[in-house]
Amino acid sequence: MEILEAYDLTGSYRAAAELTGVDHHTVARYVKMRAAGQHPDQRRHRARAIDDYPPKIEELVVRSQGKIRADVVHKRIVAMGFTGGERTTRRTVAEAKAQFRAGRRRVYRPWVTEPGLWIQYDFGDGPTIQGRKTILWCAWLAWSRFRIVIPIWDKTLPTVTSCLDATFRRIGGVPAYVLTDNEKTVTTDHVAGIAVRNPEIVEVARHYGTTIRTCLPADPETKGGSEATVRIAKADLVPKDVNLREHYKTFGELEAACRAFCDEVNSRIHRATRRKPVERLAEERQRLHPLPRRPFTAAFGTTRRVNWESTISVEGVRYSVPHELIDNRVWARFHGDELIVTAVGEDGSALEAARHRRGQPGTPVLDDDHYPPRENKDNDRTPKATSAEEAAFLQLGPGAASWLVEAGASGVRRIKAKMAEAVALSKLYSVAEVDRALGTAAVTARFADKDLLSIVDYQATREHTEPVRRSEEHSLQPGTSAWSSFGLPTQPASDVSEHDESDLT
Structure with missing residues (x-):
């Protein structure tokens, strides 16, 4: 526009070129384009060597669903007679792929959530503790955006049941639907595109008064809320170079870190709602179903009573549990080579109380952390008067x-x-x-x-009343005075020459 304005002012190609700082041929070209009714921004297409091959390139892109590589396309069209460079091919393939995706782009309809209706959960890779990999249970309440992260050791059905119970009790109710992946603990098979539920998880859902739903197979975008929770939790809780977090020494440290993470993310203003999730949870809790008083314990294993030695007996082997559970009921089950003991807390939540390696009859499996600190009777020998x-x-x-x-x-x-x-x-x-x-x-x-x-x-x-002890500098090596009884010279050993020593020998 500056070029055309300068030409209208001066009426000369060269004068307009001097005012705008361009070549006079450029001024002439733009003036002729305007006179022909063309838009000034319209570029003139120059003939290229690849102009004869776009139909074939589009065919290859469509057949591969937009996944074919540009170097493969280049080899195909070179065999057909193309003499241009690979850079030209890559540019043309990129344009063809962009047009292909534009017609097949997935369009999302905004999900308008409703209070008390949906909760999503997923699993993420947790940090390694003492050479063993952990797993992060990540749940996301849809309307309030309330997040819950619980560290676990495995993804078995009893563990999933305990995590569901802990999640429901932490949010203070049960939503109408629970959305998750198609893992074997939830979906055993697909028949004609219909998910076949695991009957045990169906019993768990009925106990809590909710319905288990699953997303489309291999389609994580259908549950983006829990996926985002997993991504954020892994970025903050797993030790990496980007967060400089120290490695966890115990599983308890990871549990405390997960608690602190949940308190932090639930107490800050959410970007979408402009409110804190903990505040919205207080409103959503009024729409949640009431919690059952007792958790679903059928999946936790067989029942055992903790004796006064703070142990339980399973298959003839005694296993220790925390001493706070003495004379209480717990549930024990085997998972591989491990025994997992589950207890129910005072608030009704199910917690993993102990985890042991499988033992042998006659040899108890004990954990010192399950017992209170013992008094050291050998060192605590304080006399107490009795008369x-x-x-x-x-x-x-x-x-x-x-x-x-x-x-x-x-x-x-x-x-x-x-x-x-x-x-x-x-x-x-x-x-x-x-x-x-x-x-x-x-x-x-x-x-x-x-x-x-x-x-x-x-x-x-005496002035020095403390007992005298010889230090390490004091030597017990005897001198040479005892040699006098053998008729040896009385001078010190250092004065004896080599000749005298040989004579003595």
Whole structure:
């Protein structure tokens, strides 16, 4: 437009070219195009060597459903006589593919969600803990956009049932439909395009008052909400270079991280709704079905009662469970070479209580984490007085307690009489001096009848009252003074020459 405006102003090709900074031939071309009624932006198509082959290229693109590679197309048309370069072929194939996709593009109708109607769940690869791969259960409540991530070890039906129960109890109700993939725990087969449900998952759905639905096979776009939840959870929870997250040492650390992740994403404003999912959940909870009081436990295995040793017996083998479950009922099942123990919490939610390797009869399988910390009785040897005489002795101080502990371990005779002598000795000397002497006697293992009095007298007249111990710098190697009995020279060994040593030999 600047070129045409300059020409209308000057009426000269060269003058307009000088004003606009272009060649005068360019000005002439645009003026002639306007005079012919053509649009100035319209480019003149130049003849190319590939102009004879677009029908064949379009045929190849259509036959391959837009998947054929440009280099394959180039080989085909070269065999037909094409002499141009591969770059020209790639450009033409890209144009043909764009036209092919434009006519077959998948069009989405916006999904208008309804409160209390849909929830979706899917699985994602979790981090590796102690050499074992974990799995992330990712659920997404459609209307409120509330996300739930639970770490698990496997995708068996009992695990899926416990995750469904935990999800429903976390959101505070049961939606009308549950949408998921066509895994064997949900769909056993497809007949004439109709999904055949697993009868066990149907029983689970009936227990909670919901309906299990599945997406189209190999079509994850039909449940994009849970797919997005999986993508976000893996980006934040799995240790990667992009998030610099440290590796998890225990499964409990991963559970805590999943809880923190859910609290974070559910407490920030969602991009689509402009509200926090936790706030919308409070509204949607009014439209959810009520939860059953007890979870569906039929899939968790056989029932066992936890005894007072905090163990259960399965096939003649005792397995430990957390001591908080003593005298409670749990459910145990085998999955491969592992025993999985499931318990029901006070709020009615099903939780995995323990997981053990399969054991052998006669050898219990125990986990130290299932028991409270044990008192170290060997180190906690604090004397406790049971009589007036014992109390009077122990009141002397910590040295008296140490003396009693060491004397009892050494089997000292007349220990009570010696305790009475120490109490009597404290009336002649100060209590601190007697207690310090008792401590010294305990360290040096001196428990004879007169040892305590000897130590007290020594400490009262000597400045250094602590027992002397030789350091590592002190050597026990004997000198050469014993050689005098064999008629050897008395000079030091260093003064003996090599000749003298040979003579002695």
